[in-house]
Amino acid sequence: MVAKHATRTPVKSRAVTPIAFVQALLLAYERYGADPYDVLRKAQITPAMLRRSDSRISAEQMEQVSEAAMRELDDEALGWWQRRLPWGSYGLLARASLTAPDLRVALKRWCRHHRLVCDDVALALEADRQQATITLAEHRPPWPGTRELCLVTTLRNIHGYASWLVDSRIPLRSVQFPFARPAHADAYPWMFGCEPVFDAPVAAFTFDAQYLALPVKRDERAARLMLQRALPLTVRLYRRDRLLVQRVRELLAREPAAMVNADALAAALNVSVRTLHRQLQGEGASLQALKDEARRAHALDLLARTQRPIKQIAQAVGFDSEKSFARAFRGWVGQSPSEWRRAGPSGRG
Missing domain, CATH: 1.10.10.60 (Homeodomain-like)
Structure with a gap:
């Protein structure tokens, strides 16, 4: 079931997020037998928008509908994996890396701890003197119809967290996905800041290895404030680049x-x-x-x-x-x- 009506008001940012991501999110409601009406209404996403494959929503709308769904369904993975990631799971992951001396150690911790909460996928950091790469290996397929949203969100999540952790935008050199080029591929440069590669062997992104040496600049107080509204780290690119x-x-x-x-x-x-x-x-x-x-x-x-x-x-x-x-x-x-x-x-x- 979807929203019957909604009163739309102007949004602050450009509407570039594909409606396909919302449609994939709604599959979690089907999986858990819940009604998304209130969530869609509050995010001002109408049935007409959902019917049009070329519809786009703003970053604010995607943030709002994602957070509301995660809370209501008590699953920060939005139904992708075999078991729920209860609300607060990513908060625990975020806090676990706060005491790392630099970004390299923090990302290694994140990848290692992520496997403790979800063994459907495995994140890994590899780096040489020039380039660092985060790869996402799939051990089990996500819930049918959610693979694109799952892989995109998981990579954007770790990228946004890494940028927040060192208080610096980390420009990506490349990003790739192991699925065919979607009809809304033009939205990807807005999401990742670079042109994506599709039909790749594995999901991954690369960036300049120098960022790994940046010190962690956040503490528990900063984490508490961030976690009150963490979704912008996933749906928007971090701004300032300290390098x-x-x-x-x-x-x-x-x-x-x-x-x-x-x-x-x-x-x-x-x-x-x-x-x-x-x-x-x-x-x-x-x-x-x-x-x-x-x-x-x-x-x-x-x-x-x-x-x-x-x-x-x-x-x-x-x-x-x-x-x-x-x-x-x-x-x-x-x-x-x-x-x-x-x-x-x-x-x-």
């Missing part, structure tokens, strides 16, 4: 000529240009200063290691002309590029 300055530096070092403008950098970092500038400012930096720093380092390296003409070096580090490069270079080191090169190592200070 953004470092990531910009690395991009500029790798591709100094290609990353000469904010549009290119923002696209590579999966953020908007406005967000890029705002977050850099919040970290006490500016894009122009970081670009100048990268250009200076690259120019010095090319002048010291090669005999390339000054004009070519100017182009390689992103200047339109040799004249503008020489002017900027003199501002950096007090000498022209030719003077600095002639001085050699002993005369550069």
Whole structure:
């Protein structure tokens, strides 16, 4: 049974969440023999919306209907697995990682403890010096019709918790799922911040391994406040990235000529240009200063290691002309590029 009517009011965020997720959530009500009428009415989800496969709801609506269903059914897994995860199960998991010294240890604990409350799936963290990967292996199939919602929510849950734990958005390099591309695949970049891969061997996401070294910044008091309204960590991307300055530096070092403008950098970092500038400012930096720093380092390296003409070096580090490069270079080191090169190592200070 679904809601008979609902009075709709404007919502705060863009409606991008597929109605298919709500339809999958309603299967939990069928499984437990409960009536979802009140939950749908309060979330302003109408029968007409449920009938249209292309309907979308806002993050607030998904948050509201998910939390209400979890409480009413006393199952934070929304009927996916063999046994319920009673309300508060993920709160216990969250608290178990609070005393970890850094994100690496916290995520390993989360994955290990998750198997204590649910053995239908297994989460695992693998990492090398460059990349970290969270994989989700399925030991038993979820309840029929809920697999997509189950895998998406489980990955978003651990990603959101990890970001909250270190108080930093953790941009994903990739995300993949072991099912066919759904009709609403255009919603996935909004949910994960990157383009997904479908028909993959296993559900997983990857991110820069440097985030694993970030210290855990939350305590019991912070956890109590978060758990009063934890669903936003699952349905919305965390905003602030505490390693953004470092990531910009690395991009500029790798591709100094290609990353000469904010549009290119923002696209590579999966953020908007406005967000890029705002977050850099919040970290006490500016894009122009970081670009100048990268250009200076690259120019010095090319002048010291090669005999390339000054004009070519100017182009390689992103200047339109040799004249503008020489002017900027003199501002950096007090000498022209030719003077600095002639001085050699002993005369550069």
